[in-house]
């Protein structure tokens with residue numbers, strides 16, 4: 112799970128700190144000699160590359176091991192462009208071509224991966240494989256026939272003589288280049304932070320935090336991943352342009368495993384959940400490498416060329432001692448020193464759940480469409496979890512009961528699109544939604560509260576509700592007002608009130624509120640009373656009855672007292688099939704039902 116919080120100073124404090132650090136760096140750099148200035152410029156460029164990986168890995172939860180491919184593609188794109196078009200125009204076009212090429216490659220690769228269902232470790236493997244393949248291709252382009260316009264690709268030897276960025280009569284070099292690089296890095300950092308505070312960024316963070324909940328709220332996780340990945344590619348592209356301009360030669364080494372691994376280590380050392388940590392890690396490790404190379408003892412340089420060994424040692428130390436990296440580690444330390452511990456959640460707060468429906472305005476979306484399962488089956492290999500279920504769900508409350516393993520949760524998963532049925536159809540009103548993805552069904556008004564609490568754990572309670580409210584009508588101002596109001600009702604309005612840190616019961620209530628804030632017509636509640644006090648359970652039953660007046664509410668429960676208090680029709684599932692339908696009295700009067708619940712065989 113990716114942690115999406117990194118700061119102990121708050122956004123404004125962090126930005127002030129960054130601005131202050133930038134001014135100090137620029138002032139101090141005036142005293143650097145040429146050699147140090149030159150090296151420091153490269154460290155900041157590497158920091159920018161690390162920032163792109165930190166964003167993709169730490170914030171989006173996508174381990175893009177081959178992030179350097181976008182950096183290298185951009186560097187080559189810039190080099191080719193400025194070799195063909197000179198002057199300021201060439202620089203400007205080179206910037207666009209370099210960043211554009213990196214973004215395009217990231218978009219194409221991201222599309223293939225995310226829409227092709229590739230996740231987790233396989234993303235790392237695919238991105239790395241693509242980087243190595245590009246490297247092999249570029250290495251093989253060594254003959255004179257391999258040129259673009261007037262610029263030879265250069266094969267193994269690389270593309271030499273790249274013109275630096277130039278504006279007017281000035282070619283960027285020395286202190287001016289350093290200033291530009293630092294300001295661009297600062298701008299990229301601030302832009303990413305601003306993006307993350309906007310609706311798009313919040314949703315991107317949410318998809319990393321809990322993909323299932325994001326999808327159930329109607330967000331197309333694949334699309335948001337792709338957007339985030341493309342932005343990460345663009346930032347790596349910015350670094351690539353600066354690198355080509357600074358080094359004035361690019362070689363296939365930019366596609367090598369060693370650089371890709373180094374970037375991952377910079378990010379790990381700085382702290383992958385901290386954007387600022389990317390710069391700290393990159394600058395620190397490159398500075399250590401640089402000085403260890405130059406260290407002389409008795410006329411010889413014992414550490415020269417042993418950078419990889421030093422990197423390996425640093426990595427092992429960090430994984431063992433400071434697994435979250437330097438910046439988050441320092442943040443926790445300061446927090447501890449200031450004694451700013453998180454809120455105490457050991458006490459289970461009590462909520463007047465009877466008031467719950469009153470918090471959600473009446474539906475204005477028109478009549479609730481009927482949700483209908485027609486001969487639905489879902490098999491897992493030989494396990495027939497759901498078998499030929501026909502069920503029509505109309506406005507009002509319906510209870511779905513059955514012993515453990517009867518197929519209730521699996522049936523919900525088929526209704527919401529989380530699982531495709533083995534056979535049968537699912538209809539929502541007139542529409543056949545059998546093959547429709549969960550986010551689309553959510554947009555059509557199907558909401559699900561899962562059996563185990565399914566919220567965005569590393570986001571605050573208020574942010575959780577904001578995302579749900581925003582999913583209803585995509586209005587940020589309204590979502591902010593709703594999230595303040597509803598989190599106020601829960602008494603959890605602080606940024607430090609993380610959803611994942613709340614008690615089980617509070618998370619249950621929060622999840623129900625999120626489902627309702629998304630304004631669904633069909634509300635599926637899987638064991639909503641679990642973890643609640645008896646008073647809350649009774650109040651929840653009142654609330655559900657109330658919600659059923661204008662919505663379709665289906666409740667899966669084991670607590671028969673609770674089911675009885677819902678005064679609803681009951682459907683009994685046994686071994687995946689509908690065994691009986693009727694009122695609670697009907698079921699109680701049936702000896703076979705008693706036998707099922709007492710575990711006795713039923714013919």
Ligand SMILES: Nc1ncnc2c1ncn2[C@@H]1O[C@H](COP(=O)(O)OP(=O)(O)OP(=O)(O)O)[C@@H](O)[C@H]1O
Nearest residue numbers: 491494496513514515516517518519520521522562
């Ligand atoms: N992903 C899966 N892979 C294989 N078998 C599964 C999977 N999900 C569920 N099952 C099996 O399908 C059957 C139905 O499970 P399901 O969780 O739907 O039952 P349930 O009625 O919700 O049970 P409970 O009341 O205990 O939550 C069980 O035998 C379960 O082991």
